[in-house]
Amino acid sequence: MSTPPVQETSPTFVGMPAFPKAAHEALANTQQRANLHNATHTIRAKRASVVAEVPEWEALRVAGADAKDEALHHLGDYLEQLEESLTANGAVVHWARDADEANRIVVDIARSKEVDEVVKVKSMATQEIELNEALEEAGISAWETDLAELIVQLFGDRPSHILVPAIHRNRTEIRDVFLRQMGEFGRPAPADLTDDPARLAEAARLHLREKFLRARVAVSGANFAIADTGTLVVVESEGNGRMCLTLPETLISVVGIEKVLPTWDDLAPMLQLLPRSSTGERMNPYTTMWSGVHEGDGPQEVHVILLDNGRSHVLADALGRQALRCIRCSACLNVCPVYERTGGHAYGSVYPGPIGAVLNPQLRGTASEIDQSLPYASSLCGACFDACPVRINIPELLVELRGTVAEQGGHRAESAAMKAAAWVLSDPRRLAVAQKGATTAGRLLGKRTITKVPGLGAWTDARNVPSPPTETFRQWWARERGETSGTQEEEQR
């Protein structure tokens, strides 16, 4: 059996350049920009209309945030409860500190079943730990079965969106890759395939069906893990998840420890918040819930790997821990004006967009160029906070993370400039002196249009500079009203 083209164009996100550099390339990709603009605006409008029809939306957001906070504030207790309930239900619980541990557990289970392939339900956690690559190294093919993940896999590409990972591709590109690649890994696409969405879906369905029916092991994540009942929940739209979660004999679920919810009742707000926020649907088409093993029904061996991989580090930060509420709906991506223009790859992670700009430096630390640049990849416009169904204050977290980066001394010139600005602004006399530079320039330049200022190329490459005035406001006030502050009088004497 051939192995899927696991991200052959760019094996991983490791060594990604800083965001502005990656964004430069993304901005020049006009096809991608058109695709992104259309897709984000479509989902944005759908979400806005289904959210608007829920009068208690704000109360739901609070309920969702509260349920997650309750779980996070007592995470140890709820995880132990989850382990107990899962075990009582016949599941096997594994704990993984990091990606390596989690990958090793999955590979060991797959090997013990003597399989050379697994089918996969779309899962952010397994992408985060690069499970497909680990399986490939062990000689095991991992077949993505979500349509968009299949597209990404056939391209040998990386996902660029949490929910719609092939958002940067259009249907003509998809038809071409189906014709080119599907036959390499299984049932080929029909030769007369068009870019009609129904035809594309049919080709994918036929290609995937033989994999569903053959696979003996499936790998999934989980949207929620209910502590009191020991239930895992997967929410999806295509039915591929249902196939993977019910047909194979063995099911392995990799679940981030922040996915735990205290009680069954906590699902109620979540199942209203998630579909409306993510796909802009009132209810998602397939919600699969399983509580361990049931004889003669579904997988007879159920493994749950509870994954930390940096999450307990995020939990330790009193302000930052709210990012762990994230339910991966991607509403923040769809409303983000930065994401809309750069796409997901520029964020250097499977978590792109505003939540990625927060979560990646939180989970991975701020040692790399890309992780240092991510907190600045935002205009702090606040659209993400408004859209977030669990009220993660992303702008606030970005500002906090900027503080972390600045403390590392990452930008020496900037640090000096901020120090100087603070020194000037902490005293009105110093400010008045500094303002003389502006008014002098204003008098010299008159009404001339300013298109170039040495050292300000980042601004002036595409924008004119406002003409400085000949008199500041405080000079005008002092002249008109004859008022000066005590400190200024001193200076003027």
Place this chain on the structure above:
Amino acid sequence: MTATKPPVTDLRVALFATCFNDTMWPETPRATVRLLERLGVTVEFPMDQTCCGQMMTNTGYAGKAVPLVRRFVDVFAGYDAVVAPSGSCVGSVREQHPMIAHLAGDPGLASQVEQVRPRVYELSEFLVDVLGVTDVGASFPHRVTYHPTCHSLRMLRVGDKPLQLLRAVRGIDLVELEGAEECCGFGGTFAVKNAEVSVAMGTDKARHVTDTGAEVLVAGDNSCLAHIGGILGRQHSGIRRMHLAEILASTEEDPA
């Protein structure tokens, strides 16, 4: 309520000009003074004011903003209302100063911040919420489009207050801006740290502005206006940018 019957307020009102306006756009705080005095408000300008510290805070140097927050609460402690012609700076005062005081580990400063910050208003909030006026007696017979800036919209939630004020202006032809609520791409140091994305966002905003056929682009923040206006200027669009205060200060006798 109309301008012929000026609202009487016995509030002690201070103008917070903001450092950018003071230095680069003095016509805006001047218009604010003219407008408020026309409405019967006595405005004081405490000369010891400087800056809210937003630039330091948002760039990751919140520690450097501590002395600025101290100065802010000292300078404005005695006032019933502090008015600023900037949604962004008021947003910083109201939403970020508590965090900076907390960072400073100074409970005294934190309680001073709690005293002062609820009394700090963006101009349209002060006019509509405090003075209870939407018709300020202004006249501006031009085609105008309004860009709601992100911090006034999503931090302060000024809603349609600026539009209520603009709709009451004599002679104005107020045209809707497509994608009005989308960020213009300024974002403080974002404009230079991520200049290309910033310009891509600003170019789309400028295109929407141009499409309205407006002569004048108005907003409540000169920083965003400098960015969009800088792009419009580079395009030689001929569209003038004005702060909300300047349009509201404009009258038939003294047109802007």
